[in-house]
Amino acid sequence: MKQNLLKIVFAVFALVGIGFAMNTNTVNATSGDFTLKPEASSSSKVNIDGGFYYIDGDPGETVDLKVGVYNTSKESRQFIVYGNTAFTTDEGQPGYDKLKVKDPNLKISMHDLFQNNKQIVTVPAGKDVVVTMNLTIPTQTIGGFLMGGINIQPYHESAKGTVAQDGTLIKNKFSYSLPIELTQAGTKRDDVNYKINLVKPRIVNTMDGKEIGVAANVANTSNAFVSGLSSKATITKYGDKGFKKTETKDDQSIVPTSNYNYTVGWGKEPLKAGKYHIKMVYSGNGVRTWVLDKDFTITNAQANQFNKLAGHKPNYLWLYILLAVLVLALIMGLGVYLGKKGNKGKSAPSRSNNSRNRRRRRR
Template sequence: MNKRKWMIVSLLLMMVSFIPTIKAQAAGAGFTMEAVEPDNQLSDATYFDLQVAPNQSQDLTIRVTNQEDQAIKVAISPNPAFTNRNGTIEYSQHDFPKDSSAQYTISELVSQPQEVQLNPQESKDVTFNLKVPADAFQGTITGGFYAKVVDQTDGVQKQTKETTLSVKNEYALVLGLSLTEDPNQKVSPELKLNDVKPGLADDRTAVLANLQNSEPQAFGSMTVDAKIYKKGDSQVLKETKKENQEMAPNSNYDFAISWDNQPLEAGDYQLKLEANSGSKAWSFERDFTIAADEAKSINKKAVDLPERNYWWWLIILLIVILLVSTYTLGKRKGKQGSR
């Protein structure tokens, strides 16, 4: 991402189930999306909240309305829900890598992304096909139809620029999609700790603890408190605590423990991580090692690291030279005096 620009993506509010509610609209987006409710709609939600059966095939229709006084083209993509690096559920990538714990993703079950051309104030229905797998699945498969304006009549992507701040505003809407085969089935989320390794977070030195929700159930309001110690030492070396973390079903993300803009140092360390969400609590301990070549490579790429000051090394060297010279000179004078 260009460090001189901020990208503001306007998404719809999410309900407790972490599915964006729609009639989808956001100030500045220039268009709206609305789900045409199918017969197998489970609830009064204005997104697609569907009870499905193995091997079922059905069409899902979205009504898209242009609110602009000029023609626009809207790209709509059926995307999986995933957990981004900030600990927030997101829907912005069609080809986001499938989690190792997931049976299926929305990208696999819904037909390909589409584009729709809309005249000023025009509405059109866009239809996608959903094909439920033959093998039954547990819990929920979640995602959303992610939509944004890709160009205007002159072929230039819709954007506004504020020259003083060099800000690029890009607006997107999400129309949620939730699939379940058994609405009465209760699935409890489960958190796992995978890899712990040194790395960069927002281009700054950090240790990354990969957290995984291995179950087909979203959850949120999670507090994560991670402490790092030098191995064998009881004093906390680094600590990062974050609240209101969210996790999509069958997803993982790297929880970053800040190194406070200091260079990583090679050595053996221990991570102690506590997480809780509602009545669920998890506790992890993991030893890990930062190799010298890893630290050097990461530090080289990091920003805002303090420049190393070599003057004190030079001062120490000069003191050592002076002491050696004084000692040598004293010995020479001693020998000459003894003569």
């Protein structure tokens, strides 16, 4: 049941959003004048029924992965073929177009399992070529899934330029990927383990444009994988019961042994220094729930830096009030001082007259 669900999910990735453009925009399968699809393997351990590569083999076994590259343009072209390690994009989706992926929990990189990686192939105009990638299943116990992809892009071609509605020139260099999911036959499957590494201020992208906010770096530290998670993040501030920021996101799929930045926008409010708490709840298929908690602090330096980047002007009202109070206190103090000095000047002659009257009486 779980395997079938995963196949459906990966089929969606392969057919709807087969690849990612080099400018991180999702493109459809006809952009860039080439397409690709998985081809049947000579190994019985490779299944492509879901539109991606599902491998369930023995440790140390080598399997072949075949991909068909179709050149739909009117001229011969060269393509470069990579076998890459999967990562999690900041949108919470699997990505396959990075040549190097680093994570402190990543022990086995799929990129290193390919024997004939980085192939350059020539495809005639209107023709197709089948590329074979040889992959060796690691002998080290995985305890879950290894995820990666076969990524293909034009070789030594200039990016194509298109003009947006606002007149901006956008250059796209298209790249497509086919997902790979690898398991070891007969091994025990680990459970997912999510945690928040850290939370820090950031300028975030929202439906209303860029705004100030924070990014929670969320990690899946195990080789397990659950797709299509719903999520909700809630941020509160210590000492301020009226402060609350929330963010909800659907279809979050955190790749095994990877991390990504889950962003929460602040709206129109500036950042304020202080101690905060974030609570994140992930739920899968309405059955399982994972709750993550973490305290974090925003310093004065961070608040000033990101408020400036976001265009928030400093609020000097408190300074103006303080100056007004000091000026008022100075005026009042000066008034009291001058009043006392004046009173002393007036009382001095009366004492002198009294002394003269006393002398006259004595005579």
